[in-house]
Amino acid sequence: MREAELQALSYQVNPHFLFNVLNTIGRLALVEDAKETENTVYAFSDMMRYILKKNGSQFVPLRTEVDHMRNYLHLLKLRLGDRFEFALNVPEEFMQVLCPFMVLQPIVENCINYAIEPREGGGLIDVTAYTDGADLIVDVVDNGDGITPERKQEVLRGEADHGDRKSIGIYNVDSRLRYYFGANHGLEIVSPYRHGRGTLVRLRFPMTFDPAEF
Numbered sequence: 661m662r663e664a665e666l667q668a669l670s671y672q673v674n675p676h677f678l679f680n681v682l683n684t685i686g687r688l689a690l691v692e693d694a695k696e697t698e699n700t701v702y703a704f705s706d707m708m709r710y711i712l713k714k715n716g717s718q719f720v721p722l723r724t725e726v727d728h729m730r731n732y733l734h735l736l737k738l739r740l741g742d743r744f745e746f747a748l749n750v751p752e753e754f755m756q757v758l759c760p761f762m763v764l765q766p767i768v769e770n771c772i773n774y775a776i777e778p779r780e781g782g783g784l785i786d787v788t789a790y791t792d793g794a795d796l797i798v799d800v801v802d803n804g805d806g807i808t809p810e811r812k813q814e815v816l817r818g819e820a821d822h823g824d825r826k827s828i829g830i831y832n833v834d835s836r837l838r839y840y841f842g843a844n845h846g847l848e849i850v851s852p853y854r855h856g857r858g859t860l861v862r863l864r865f866p867m868t869f870d871p872a873e874f
Contacts, residue, residue: 682708700738703731711762718840719871722789722796723755725764729787732765736772744776744783750798754789757796759865760836766829767800767861770815775804775858795845795864803858806851816847833863840874841866 682705689698710728726748733746768785776783784803789796807815818831834847841864848862 719758746785750789771802775802806853
């Protein structure tokens with residue numbers, strides 16, 4: 661028990677230390693007029709703060725999910741350069757709709773791993789939000805080579821391999837959406853599995869619901 665308490669304490673201290681260091685680096689970059697470095701440090705700091713949030717709520721405004729995803733893609737652009745472009749088409753009217761915490765980045769990460777990384781260039785990720793009246797719908801589309809129906813089912817079951825580990829991000833998001841909102845809100849994955857035709861992953865959240873019920 662004592663060991664567990666000490667480990668829990670370390671989790672409280674380390675993020676605080678991390679943010680202090682990152683902010684110090686950011687200020688140093690500002691003084692040195694290294695604007696890109698400054699932006700990168702603060703983007704990473706915002707990402708870590710969001711990932712490590714401890715307010716207890718499982719739901720956040722869509723705006724925070726979009727900001728987190730934008731920071732994630734910004735950092736990837738620094739590494740991958742012109743190998744891909746991205747577009748975020750989320751109207752302001754949807755930004756306050758609540759959605760489960762950390763549901764967009766795993767989908768985008770999957771696009772990077774399977775549609776962008778294997779290519780030398782020309783990659784595209786497009787995120788679009790709209791409504792059918794009852795639900796907020798978010799489509800995440802890439803222009804990769806897509807996935808087979810068999811692979812799609814493996815992904816949704818959390819059985820797909822990626823390198824030397826299981827790729828469970830899609831499974832996690834799908835499971836949480838079904839748990840919170842019912843089977844008709846599970847992830848929809850559409851792919852013609854033809855070169856350059858890509859994959860569409862569709863998420864649905866009720867436009868209004870009471871988070872206190874969960």
